[in-house]
Amino acid sequence: MTIGEPTESHEPGWAGHGPEAAAVPGEFAELLPGTRRALLHRLAVGQAEGRAPSLMGAVVRGRRTVWTAGRGSVEGEAPHGEAPHGEVQYRIGSLTKTFVAVLVMRLRDEGLLRLEDPVGRHLDGTPVPDATIAQLLAHSSGLTAEARGPWWERTAGALRPEPADLFGERPQRLPAGRRHHYSNPGYALLGALVERLRGGTPWGEVLRHEVLEPLGMGRTTLGPERPYASGWAVHPWADAVLPEPAEDTGLMGPAGQLWSTAEDLCRWAAFLLRGDERVLGAASLAEMRRPAVPPEGNAWDAGYGLGLQLVRREGRLLAGHVGSMPGFLAALWTDPEEDVAGIVLANCTSGPAVAALAAELAGIVSELEPRIPEPWRPMPGPLDPELLALTGPWYWGANPHLLRLRAGGGLELTPLSGTGRLSRFRAEEDGTWTGLDGYYAGETLRVVREQDGSVSHLDLATFVFTRGPYEPSEAVPGGVDPQGWRV
Template sequence: MTSASSPASPAPFEELLPSTRRALLHRIAVAQSTERAPSLVAAVVRDGRMVWSDSRTSVDGHGPDADVQYRIGSITKTFTAVLVLRLRDEGLLDLDDPLEKHLPGTDAGGATIAQLLAHTAGLAAETPAPWWERTPGSLRPELADVLGEQSRLHPAGRLHHYSNPGYTLLGSLVEAVRGVPWEEALRAEILEPLGLDRTSTQPMQPHAGGWAVHPWADVLLPEPSEDLGLMAPAGQLWSTAADLCRFAAFLAEGDDRVLSAESVAQMRTPSAPPQAGDREGGYGLGVQLAHHNGRDLAGHTGSLPGFVASLWVSMADGVAAVALANATSSVKCGTLVSDLVRIVAEAEPRFPEPWRPLPEVDGELLALTGPWYWGTQLYGLRLTTDRGVALEPLGGSGRASGFKAAPDGTWTGLDGYYQGETLRVVRRPDGSVSHLDLGSFVFTREPYGPEVTAVPGGVDPEGWRGI
């Protein structure tokens, strides 16, 4: 096949346009000013690399850069979840295992590992008093001190109820299975492979100090910074905008040195519904899910006394953003970061990949393409890469799914209603195609056509008719 020469494809994005950079800076300037942050630093990732970072501060002539540490609070949970998924991928545990199998002796041993990751184990949101975020971890030296006398508030698996103690249990699970402290596993298995040299359990200079901003006056109060002890896997970490950009790129694409793209995608898949009253969120496995500005986002927010942080990834746009501030609660970091993603995605939309024909085609597969009917509803079957197929309704509503080819000649659903279901071709004795079977649903070439034996319950022998 020959073709005329064509214009070169657009070059990969390198830097943001000046107008986009100004819009980003304006957004963080508004946030720092109106929400009264002592300092705020933000950054944007596009197609896996940091393309912008800037900051605003209350100190004239001195602004933090992307290498200044802030405490990131519950973003720590996503790191802990990665460690747990690594154990699963190595075959050392199953997500459906009860915690008791690997970490015996706790009051939450009946909850599964998946339930703990998704905050559906029914555990309390916090530890018993005193407030764990403002007190040293030495006050809770044992897991029983973290869980308290009433650790279970809800039946396991029935309700999404965010639980900080649940991630303490997961950190202890990592230690029990790995045989090393959580901090050591974190450093060796995530921080070092991803090059997160400025992420640590204790602050390293340069780092921001944590502040509370008075709600009714422009005055400050320093916040304590405690070592959280057993609660560290729920919120201990300090990090930088630059390091979190690298982590955001990992959450989008995976990294085989740490966790495969398939396992990271599982983390981003909803495992728990939104809480009552929150119709824009959900939770995967250690990853918060949100729908802001018309976009599906995955990541996590975090806060500890003196600090707020947020990281969101938009897979559809190839854009992620992070923001860090050193104020206890005044800065709406999650909203800010979703706005940063929106600004870039709308000002400089992603180029679609060029259309290219398949490298080769199987004639038998090609013969399966085209219209198929489920009852009277019309669907279209088309080929995708690697001998996969997609089945989509043609007009009106319906259930669309992509399917991955299996070695036995069937396909497995990848998404939507048919995720995990099997699609197979049913042939007549002479080898010709009779119909498609999708999880017992029959798809025929004609709506209730002559292949009556394929349709459960049969078809009226008189066929189609008028009134």
């Protein structure tokens, strides 16, 4: 291969780590030639039109990297330099925030904090002690957008050696909890929170030990390690480049310090899609994907969860993040419904639309090769006959619903008339079920029995479900006309 030529790989490389990295079905092993060419064409157009010194793209599907390709030169200067490939590091900017958010969620799952806790309960000297940890994660604490002093991304972190140096005289610009206001210093506080609750261990070391090593992400680091791309600014009116500084941002590191590679970010995307119990379970990741602040604007096509950006594109809900630092752009989007993710890395300050490009890479695969469902299999036994007897049609008044038994003893309530509220329920030790989503999230479903043990009705947050439509029963609030149905 000649140095500087574009590269493409479609070999199904990393297949994951740990208990969830089962063998991938054959239909996921390799993309079709037409799909690979469509991906390469889109990447090439993005690099040429965006005038990026180099552009690296990747797609993950079914827990593995199914496509990577690079265009241009990581050195950025004419005539030739090293061609981008999956092990070249790029600075990923605010994608760092997704890693910090996972560290915070781990602390929550361990019981060391609650998302509703005011950050001042765990961290002294913060400018917003009453803002909650969830508000910091979702950028709704009202904190200022940027750190005090000169442009923090292009200056040494040594200029801000103490937490107080990050904030000016008016650190809080909006009331906490009212609206989304992106705050880089807010994530500096979350990094300090991680260090405080991990006994003073620097957040980068905590990240390496608790997240990067279990996921096999050995090329994700706080500083660049060769081979890495040089960062460039591209002149807006001429095909000329200017080197950008790559500073250690110090206390602002949790907002955008990390360097990573396409291969490592494929591992990260696979984790964000499916979870890994050694790091964070799928349920907590799903919680991070839910909107945590009200969407802004009439279109409502974008939002923010707990450390994850959310966007809607062509009917698909994507979760991930974009990042930028002087000389670098990055984007990673996951589509949990299709089990696919797109990743783009560039070594320029501006130019290529990496967020749109990463979404389009994932979309090309979803459109040309729709996800093939996993085979249906019976749930693992033993089967509880009492639970099975609860399944089937139930009626809220005259509105029919269907109750299904799912794996693990969970229940799913589905309206059959086109109107109603779908929810899933988790079994509890006391024989009740707790709503997981929809209108009944957090509400309790109870089976009410007669004295002889037979089932009378279901009570769901005071809504009564009977086996027949307005079945004559004392359980129906307000009673039922004694003459019954009539014609």
